Amino acid sequence: MDSEVTALAARVAKAERLSILTGAGVSAASGVPTFRGADGLWKDFKPESLATPQAFARDPKLVWEWYDWRRQAIASCEPNAAHRVLAEWSRRFPNFTLITQNVDGLHERAGSRDVVRLHGSIWEVSCWQRCAAAPPRWRDETVPFKEIPPRCPHCGGVIRPGVVWFGESLDPAIVDRATEAADCDVFITAGTSAVVYPAAGFLELAKRHGAYTVEINPETTPATSTVDLALQGGAEVVLPRIAEDL
Ligand code: APR
Numbered sequence: 001m002d003s004e005v006t007a008l009a010a011r012v013a014k015a016e017r018l019s020i021l022t023g024a025g026v027s028a029a030s031g032v033p034t035f036r037g038a039d040g041l042w043k044d045f046k047p048e049s050l051a052t053p054q055a056f057a058r059d060p061k062l063v064w065e066w067y068d069w070r071r072q073a074i075a076s077c078e079p080n081a082a083h084r085v086l087a088e089w090s091r092r093f094p095n096f097t098l099i100t101q102n103v104d105g106l107h108e109r110a111g112s113r114d115v116v117r118l119h120g121s122i123w124e125v126s127c128w129q130r131c132a133a134a135p136p137r138w139r140d141e142t143v144p145f146k147e148i149p150p151r152c153p154h155c156g157g158v159i160r161p162g163v164v165w166f167g168e169s170l171d172p173a174i175v176d177r178a179t180e181a182a183d184c185d186v187f188i189t190a191g192t193s194a195v196v197y198p199a200a201g202f203l204e205l206a207k208r209h210g211a212y213t214v215e216i217n218p219e220t221t222p223a224t225s226t227v228d229l230a231l232q233g234g235a236e237v238v239l240p241r242i243a244e245d246l
Contacts, residue, residue: 009245017095017184025191029236030077042066051165060149060158067161068144074104075143082235083110085243097181101199103163116177124162131155137162182206190216190235194223
């Protein structure tokens with residue numbers, strides 16, 4: 001892998017536009033459970049069966065118990081070397097965009113600014129009924145919640161996590177930023193199973209723009225055979241290796 005990493009570092013160093021898409025695997029070394037790994041299963045539920053408006057409408061208590069479990073897990077975690085390298089790159093490279101599917105806030109805690117958060121934040125909430133008195137969303141870092149499901153301080157109804165669920169639309173302004181960032185010289189995807197759209201589509205878009213595409217993942221994914229370079233390993237190991245050679 002050494003010569004591949006050195007060659008990649010040279011491309012990264014001279015890239016006019018560098019974009020990175022991260023997924024749950026980037027936070028794995030911090031102890032945050034991934035969604036599709038064995039440790040991510042909560043009470044044997046698949047994320048697709050809990051992270052939907054229908055599941056929430058049917059059983060907000062069950063869905064909140066899952067999010068409360070994830071919030072507790074994340075609250076005790078620290079950013080790892082992968083988050084730190086990307087935070088450093090965000091300061092070092094003028095045309096650097098970090099797009100993430102992660103809702104854990106660890107990129108921001110490592111010092112990354114202007115993160116394009118495709119799926120929202122687990123630390124934000126909104127009123128499920130969208131009551132007129134409540135803002136569209138607000139930050140709430142209570143861990144754990146005393147009452148589940150937690151209540152809207154404005155109307156007393158149920159609140160929901162500020163994340164994008166399956167079947168919901170992504171914020172168009174956020175999608176625009178990610179779409180623009182796909183027009184780059186080097187596009188690196190790290191720690192994602194590359195199965196959830198539209199996030200998975202940004203890699204394809206970057207390829208169409210002629211970007212040199214890279215995947216960092218210890219496992220193979222649907223993206224592995226399509227990228228120019230697949231680096232097999234943990235993001236917390238591979239990203240610092242690239243950074244060393246810059
Ligand atoms: N470094 C890099 N990648 C890793 C590491 C690591 N240390 N450990 C695990 N991985 C990889 C796994 O091999 C897997 O391919 O991270 C990926 C995690 O995949 P998922 O759990 O599917 O997470 P993600 O791709 O972020 O999921 C996308 O699906 O459930 C929804 O909205 C949720 O944002 C999430 C989206």
